[in-house]
Each structure stands twice: as C-alpha cells, then as structure tokens.
Amino acid sequence: MEFDAKLIEAELMRISRVADPAAISETFLSTVDALVDVLAPVIGKRGVAALYERSVHISRRNFAWLPMVETPHESESMLQLLQLRTNDQQAAACAAVLSSFYAILVSLVGSNLSSRLLRDIDLAVPDDVHRRDQKS
Numbered sequence: 001m002e003f004d005a006k007l008i009e010a011e012l013m014r015i016s017r018v019a020d021p022a023a024i025s026e027t028f029l030s031t032v033d034a035l036v037d038v039l040a041p042v043i044g045k046r047g048v049a050a051l052y053e054r055s056v057h058i059s060r061r062n063f064a065w066l067p068m069v070e071t072p073h074e075s076e077s078m079l080q081l082l083q084l085r086t087n088d089q090q091a092a093a094c095a096a097v098l099s100s101f102y103a104i105l106v107s108l109v110g111s112n113l114s115s116r117l118l119r120d121i122d123l124a125v126p127d128d129v130h131r132r133d134q135k136s
Contacts, residue, residue: 009095016087025082029075034121035101036072042117048072051108055100063071063093 008031015024032052039048049071056078060066065085067077082090106114 008098009091012095013088013089016091021085021087021090023095024087024090025079028090028098030083030096031076032072035118037119038117039105040122043066043102051104052097052100055097056106058100058104059093059096062096063089066097068092 012024012027015027035052036045036048037050043051052072057068058065060068063080067081076090082093085093102118103120107116
C-alpha cells in the first residue's frame with residue numbers, strides 16, 4: 001500500500017470514532033516509529049528527526065497546542081498533549097503531522113522515491129480498535 005496522506009487522515013478519523021483516546025496517539029506514534037525504521041538507514045536518524053520536527057512545526061499553524069520541537073524519540077510530551085484532546089482533535093493533528101512529513105519528504109527526494117521508501121508503511125492500528133470497529 002502506498003503512503004497516502006488522505007487515506008491516513010480518513011483512517012485516523014475512523015479510529016477516532018471507535019477508539020479510546022490512547023489508541024489514536026498509540027497508532028500515530030507507532031506509525032512514526034515505522035517511518036523512523038524505514039527512513040533512518042537512508043537519511044539518518046538526524047535527517048528523520050529534522051523532518052519530524054519540521055512537520056510538527058508546520059502543523060502547529062492549525063494545532064498550536066502541539067509541542068514546539070519534538071523528535072520521534074522524545075514522544076512523551078506529544079503523547080501527553082494528544083491525550084488531553086478530543087478524539088477528533090487528536091486524529092486531525094496526527095494526520096496533519098504525517099501529511100506534512102510526507103510533503104517535506106517528497107519535496108526533498110521526489111514522489112517516486114518517497115513512494116518506494118514508504119510503500120510498506122501502514123497505520124499501526126491496535127487490534128482491539130479493529131475488533132471494536134467490526135462490532136459497530
């Protein structure tokens with residue numbers, strides 16, 4: 001599956017309707033971890049951190065409550081801030097960060113390489129969210 005910002009946003013919004021707040025932030029952070037795992041060998045951990053920090057910074061335009069600077073490996077403050085928000089707010093902010101991340105990556109290495117690098121990245125949705133969604 002190709003990394004698609006619109007599909008990710010739709011999936012996060014779907015999760016927000018059937019999950020508890022922790023599931024949304026866990027899904028987001030697991031997805032960020034997957035991005036780090038895939039991209040760090042190519043652009044280095046510092047490169048991934050710079051992309052992530054910039055993505056959060058850009059997303060703060062619409063979500064001022066996001067942390068000022070956040071690296072993927074210092075996720076505790078992001079987790080705490082996300083869980084203080086409604087499910088819809090969490091989902092929208094997480095989608096904004098991931099969309100910004102992808103847009104920046106595309107601007108640096110192009111869409112073809114970005115798509116190839118991220119083709120196996122999928123939202124890491126907890127199993128219990130899938131079970132709850134199937135019941136509703």
